[in-house]
Amino acid sequence: MIAKTFFGFEEILANELRALGAQDVEQGVRMVSFKGDKGFMYKANIALRTALKILKPVKRFKAYNDKSLYNGIQSVDWSEYINVNDTFVVDVTLSSDHFNHSQFVALKSKDAIVDQFRDKFGKRPDIDKNYPDLRINVHIHDDQCSVALDTSGASLHHRGYRTATNIAPINEVLAAGMLLLSGWNGDGDFLDPMCGSGTILAEAAMIACNIPANINRKEFAFEKWHDWDNDLFDTIVESLLKKTREFHYTIKGYDKAPSAVMKAKDNIRNANLDEYVTISQENFFETQKQSKGPLHMVFNPPYGERLDIHLERFYRELGDTLKQGYPNTNAWFITANLEALKYVGLKPSRKIKLFNGKLEARLVKYEMYEGSKRTKFQNRD
Structure with missing residues (x-):
């Protein structure tokens, strides 16, 4: 296959x-x-x-x-x-x-x-x-x-939980792949500071709890085949659900738009993940890290393709917020505007080439240390 x-x-x-x-x-x-x-x-x-x-x-x-x-x-x-x-x-x-x-x-x-x-x-x-x-x-x-x-029918990014979307929502498979590339496995607190309709949050929660990605999907193409075996399918689903695990940390999402917060909450509820995910209306640039331990952050900021924003100011504020308010954080985000990365004012420790639709993009990682990076490695010695 x-x-x-x-x-x-x-x-x-x-x-x-x-x-x-x-x-x-x-x-x-x-x-x-x-x-x-x-x-x-x-x-x-x-x-x-x-x-x-x-x-x-x-x-x-x-x-x-x-x-x-x-x-x-x-x-x-x-x-x-x-x-x-x-x-x-x-x-x-x-x-x-x-x-x-x-x-x-x-x-x-x-x-x-x-x-x-x-x-x-x-x-x-x-x-x-x-x-x-x-x-x-x-x-x-x-x-x-x-x-x-x-065997699938409609693309498998159609998970079945997302009924409300914002402008240019991120594809569910792209979101899951970004999370897995970032090393997210549920062993800590998670934040999507620009969560939009909540796709990254939903995928992060399913990874953390080992919930099958397409458990909410309505149908697959193979269900119409002559050799469709409903009992076997039910057995497979049951065996996968037995492998889910408990999650003992927090998954949070912020968005400054009330409409986005409402849509994200609806989608998280549709996915039966609301016991794991908290969403609130916040402007990320006015926030500080809430969790005491390490924080894992994955998000999809605007590229300028979707929203009318001043890119230089936006990405400079993004970098300043990470630097000043989010110590002990691994921050990952995707952008198709490679020029805008210059304004973040931080050096990424990883750059991974991906595509968001037809747009060539980079998934970048910024490691925000407690204190300075030099202090971090001096303490390690």
């Missing part, structure tokens, strides 16, 4: 898969391949935090023109997966000199499938782009065509 992900998350997704029990895990670019049975396919969809899709390959062949594509698609016995009264849709990704338009590939693949059914049964299944019984993924790279069944 193949788990699709964002650029920069391949290693943490591979680690997630190994921790779940996947076999033969291999990293690629924006994907990780692995082996597992039907039960593991269910488990991967429910539990993986950094996967966008789980694909089940069914055929691989060479496709260099429309005839070889058509014949390759027809070489699959599609009656194993759908019948004439079912619906399907074909999604296409292309990186090939042989084919220029994904819509043409989708249409040719659809023709191959419906012609097979007409020849066998005199009838054909219909196309349904929104709620198909089977979602088929066709990927062509150079002359290699891979055909797979989409």
Whole structure:
């Protein structure tokens, strides 16, 4: 099987898969391949935090023109997966000199499938782009065509808890990946000082308590398949929920906009995480650290793409607030405005290249010590 992900998350997704029990895990670019049975396919969809899709390959062949594509698609016995009264849709990704338009590939693949059914049964299944019984993924790279069944359906970032959003909310998979890259594991206090609609807070709480990422999701594509096993699915869910753990620290979120605070509270409640997360209306630049021990901070400040702000002043205030009010804190944030980082006035100890949508971004880490950095290392000696 193949788990699709964002650029920069391949290693943490591979680690997630190994921790779940996947076999033969291999990293690629924006994907990780692995082996597992039907039960593991269910488990991967429910539990993986950094996967966008789980694909089940069914055929691989060479496709260099429309005839070889058509014949390759027809070489699959599609009656194993759908019948004439079912619906399907074909999604296409292309990186090939042989084919220029994904819509043409989708249409040719659809023709191959419906012609097979007409020849066998005199009838054909219909196309349904929104709620198909089977979602088929066709990927062509150079002359290699891979055909797979989409086990997930809608992207796995659709967790099911977020009903209210603000301007350009952060993707749930991106939020979870940032948290895992930052080393967040629930062993301390957590703060998102610009929480927006609460996505990072929700993902942080689920990681801290080892709650499966997609436990609130309404449906997966495999639930419409002919071999759907409801009892096995329930067993998998039950086994995952038995592995949740207690959390003994605090997870807090701030936002200065009352509307954002209200939306974040709604989403946290939808995710059944309100016993772990506290959200309040605060201007981060007017706050100081509340917790006595180490603090872990991950947030998504405005880039200038989303809000009308004075970037130089904003990022300078961000750096001043961290420096003056948040000792003993590991502060991580993502920005697509690399110029703005100059104004923070602090040197990041880590910079990780990521993408927020189509925007190239950096996940940066600032280590705020108790006293000066020099004192920190003198005390260690």
